[in-house]
Amino acid sequence: MKRIVVSFLALIYASYSFADNKIQKLYDSVNNSVVELHVEAIANPKPGQVNYKVSKANSLGSGALVSKKGRILTAAHVVERATKIEVTFNDGSKTSGHVVWVDNLIDLAMIQAAEVPDNIKPLKLAKAEDYRVGEQVMVIGAPYGVSHSLSVGYLSGIRDKDPIPGTGLVPRFLQTDASINKGNSGGPMFNLDGEILGIVSHILSKTGDSIGLGFVISTDTIQKIMATDPTIFSGLIPHLLTKKEAKAINNPYGYGLLIQQVVPGTIADRLGFRGGDLNVLIGNTPVLLGGDILLEISGRPIKDLASALKLRGRLTEYAKGDKIIVKYLRAGEVKQTFWIIE
Template sequence: MNSNKIISTIALILCVFSINAQDLSSIYSKVNPAVVVIYTQENSIVTNGNNESTQVTTNNLGSGFLISRDLIVTAAHVVKVPESLKVLFVDNEVINAKVISTYQSADIALIKLEHPKINPTTVTFGDSDSVKVGQQVFVVGAPFGIDHSLSSGYVSGFKRQSMGKNPFTTVDFIQTDAAINQGNSGGPMFNLDGEVIGIVSHIATKTGGFQGIGYACSSNLASYLLLNNKMPWLGGELHPLSPEETAILNVPQKSGLLVQRVASGSIFDKMGVKGGTTEAIIKNRKLILGGDIILTFNNVTFEVTDQSLIDIANVAKDITKDSNFQITVLRNGRVITLKY
């Protein structure tokens, strides 16, 4: 290749980069006001050097995005069991919010502002099924608390479990090399049309930092679960017990849900559900013991099977503030019924 061809090739590459940068800058300026920073306070159980467990308050942050005047989508792990939930907008307005619905397996959540945002900028979901490997995307969020930071990259793959009737095990993640770090969770992944095609979830890492592999829940799954099939937030952090764990804890059935924490003012809190009090390690897994173990939802026995989880989901999605709802729990060796 002669020098003229080399110069022409370099000029073409620089031109393409310049066009892409200009396009990204223009799209970013339009969608950025819809991106928010989410601050939470949670009560956690920690164990000190004397093996004494105490309750402490922890502060956490994540990202999210506005889809209407008062609804925000984020990641489920950003809003596990918040005692306090505040949303910071790009204009520095702060509005309190509450959790409406969460799906842990998909790592998505819907929260509602205490009052609507005036003159809001909102974003819409794009069709994540049309996304292809090699497509350029960009992420906006608050990595390490640095507000409204942009990172760009490409779709590098997918991690999927076929959608069925069981919303607790449905998985549909888009893999990307766009930089994702602590604080990005819950933020939007955009295509070059400014549509949200993913909700930032987690990274694959051996060091704790970003190593080129990040995942975002697909927009189609998020839309289906949060907007069309939304299940109310009960307000508890739950651990599904394995048959081995139920045997260790003397649970009178093969599975159950160990209550780790309960948020104040939530449905579970109003029902009197108790969270754990003591940290322990069972089979190399850190758990909080001493809380209730949920055995049934409205007489549906909890089991780690698709049909049981589908039945429980059908019960939960019909719960409203006026619903009659009950669970049975194992507490201090006794089975008791709690009603809502």
């Protein structure tokens, strides 16, 4: 009887050792392709701040190298307001990065690194729906600035959001109990084949620290967005006005995109658009008033989310040298500018 018990315990120990060894090998194989993102960005208004003036803030995130040419997937909230991005690799080498595109609705972004060390291989995305609740996963990132930290857990759930109007896209997030904290945002979650199952987006927590409710943008959703050939980052941080909001700020058109902030050096900045300077709360949502309101792009009004997304999709159809006319409202006066596609 003792021999049976000892053999059983030895078998359990061996299985755990094998699993631990597999995680170690997996970590070693993918870790170099995970990057830290040190971001200087336009700061959001502070709680209770009424008069807003543009200032800078520093933040930290993570990213996943997905091409030899330096393309890096990350979360939109990490880089959408970035004025400067420093990409740090595991060997300590650093390079600059810039935003290629941002999808705020999904919380996904792509950036471009200026240089990539020769010995780093790009990561692969897992196949769509090639995952199951209960499988083991691992997350690599820089929680609280602690570089290349590993956390291991399980895929706890599959959460589909409401369809995005006018696109047919149903955003899917994968839930995990692997530890995720500030600094993990934008980093990859892997399956045990070393493929990216998702990009870390957010956690649910009353304290702001991990309690085992983390969510990543699924590989399915990532691939669908990338397949649409997202438009170039404009540098606008917008707020889509409802009819009631438009009426409240005396916008006679009753619709439009209210510009919250403009990222320096971007297309929006070069076109001269202005952000807001009066910080208010609409319900629980902070909104900056006083900025320009985009009304039409090439004669097509921005009346709701579906029309805004449709216009965003149309921008990919323009060719170099094409002229896009933008109609907007500034301090009650209708103005017009144009953008020549470069």
